[in-house]
Amino acid sequence: MFWLAWTLIAFAGGVTQTLTGFGAALVMMLVLPYFRTVVQSAAAASATAAVLSVFLIWQYKQYLKPRRVLPSLVLYLAASLTLLQFVQKIDLKLMGILFGAFLTLLGLYYLFFAAKARIQDTPVATAGCSLFSGICSACFGVGGPLMSLLFLEKFPKREEYTANLQLFFLLTNLINTGARVVNGIFTADLMPVVLVGAAAIWAGKLIGVKLANRLSPDTLRKCIYLLVMLSGVSTLLKNL
DSSP states (O other): OHHHHHHHHHHHHHHHHHHHSOOHHHHHTTTGGGTSOHHHHHHHHHHHHHHHHHHHHHHTGGGOOHHHHHHHHHHHHHHHHHHHTTGGGSOHHHHHHHHHHHHHHHHHHHHHSTTTOOOOOSHHHHHHHHHHHHHHHHHHSOOHHHHHHHHHHHOOSHHHHHHHHHHHHHHHHHHHHHHHHHTTOSOGGGHHHHHHHHHHHHHHHHHHHHHHTTOOHHHHHHHHHHHHHHHHHHHHHHHO
16 A cells, blocks of 8 residues: 555656656655654655656756855755754654744745745845755755745746756755764665655656646746645644
């Protein structure tokens, strides 16, 4: 039962992240916590999502601009690596409720006020989004929603947005996975889960690329805003 559910949800995660730039870990976290602890589930989902990022970076490698990604990368990792040392000792329930409510309201606001609601590409916005997302990634394995909104402004072209956001996710997921290994969170019994998930997520990527080529920029934005809202609802419900 687990392997069938995991294969299907990883496939769905591959389609989702290929279309919107994020969401694979979020989708996978809908199933994994029923079979593993939340912290272990976040570890497996992050490692599996890193595989998808490799595929997408290769697909759009000519659009990479690593220097523009670096500030967000450094701040995000500073927050997530610091918190990963303590995450197993923290009561995440209240934090999960607050985080879920925040993302739900943020997604709704963007959906209905998208013309006026934009995160500006400024040093302050970069610092705030990167630090907060790093904290959320360490606690819940969900660091993508705010970063996707920030990268939409940094990289207006869909191909640039996808390539550079995936570069960001690949590096953060790999480094965080290493930290999870050191802290005893990612263990050997999770490797089969990641390998099966990687195969399924690759299949989802093939479908997602075909669909993504048909999306207009406005439709892409609406899909991202909707996914931000749904990620909030999912996080909220899991912690109530």
